[in-house]
Amino acid sequence: MELSSDSEKADRRRERETGTLGKLVALLDLVALAEGPMRFTDILSLSDQPRGTLHRQLSHLVEEGLLEVDRDGRYLIGIRLLKLASRSWARNEFRAVAEPHLRRLQEVTGETVHLGVLRGSEVIYLDKVEGRQSVRMYSQIGNASPAYCTGVGKAALSALDDAKLAERIADLEFRPYTEHTLRSAAELLADIRDIRVRGYAFDREEHESGICCVAAPICSDGDHMLAGVSVTGPAYRVTSGKLQDWAPLVVATADSIMTDMRNRMGPKR
Structure with missing residues (x-):
């Protein structure tokens, strides 16, 4: 069985995240898997997106209810995403x-x-x-x-x-x-x-x-x-x-x- 190098693995991950949907899913993963709410600067440091692009993507996710912003300006999972997860589990x-x-x-x-x-x-x-x-x-x-x-x-x-x-x-x-x-x-x-x-x-x-x-x-x-x-x-x-x-x-x-x-x-x- 042929095994891949670390560089090949990284290339495949980047390919998956180049499309618009892939970038949005990657942001959801980043926020959802964090130990707590994340500030914009925290997300920026962990993502490969330019500041303006990242701000637009986060705004879209907030508008759709998939992310929320708390009173301190930190991002966390939105109620809509929790509702979808609950429906998925129940059904x-x-x-x-x-x-x-x-x-x-x-x-x-x-x-x-x-x-x-x-x-x-x-x-x-x-x-x-x-x-x-x-x-x-x-x-x-x-x-x-x-x-x-x-x-x-x-x-x-x-x-x-x-x-x-x-x-x-x-x-x-x-x-x-x-x-x-x-x-x-x-x-x-x-x-x-x-x-x-x-x-x-x-x-x-x-x-x-x-x-x-x-x-x-x-x-x-x-x-x-x-x-x-x-x-x-x-x-x-x-x-x-x-x-x-x-x-x-x-x-x-x-x-x-x-x-x-x-x-x-x-x-x-």
């Missing part, structure tokens, strides 16, 4: 089909269960059923995490064929979130080969220190929709042995979700 057929299976898995294991969908090189958390003893972790519905260092992400990536997997990996930047994070495409590919053989993935404190999980891939409608389901908990309580014991349950849950999706999306008579 998502995949989430609705998966929900009872997620709850059953949580009842059996007692730990937090996640449902995530692969989008590009990230996983978007579509649903989360809290464990009996909730643990503070990054994952929240709507949040995105890198696919290469999360159980759900690696499970979903494993369902891709080699050519499409190479395309996704080409866009990855291997940031070391913890001392256990995979550091290169070669390490990720080796892990994915193992995942394909056994049918499930592990996250052993790769994204968050002290957090581990076991995950299985969900593939619906060919590979049009790739996702994963996982059981997650703190490393002091969720041992490697427990993760191994739960693996068949997680795989069975993923299979049940796929079966229900095929039945729901099959030809109507």
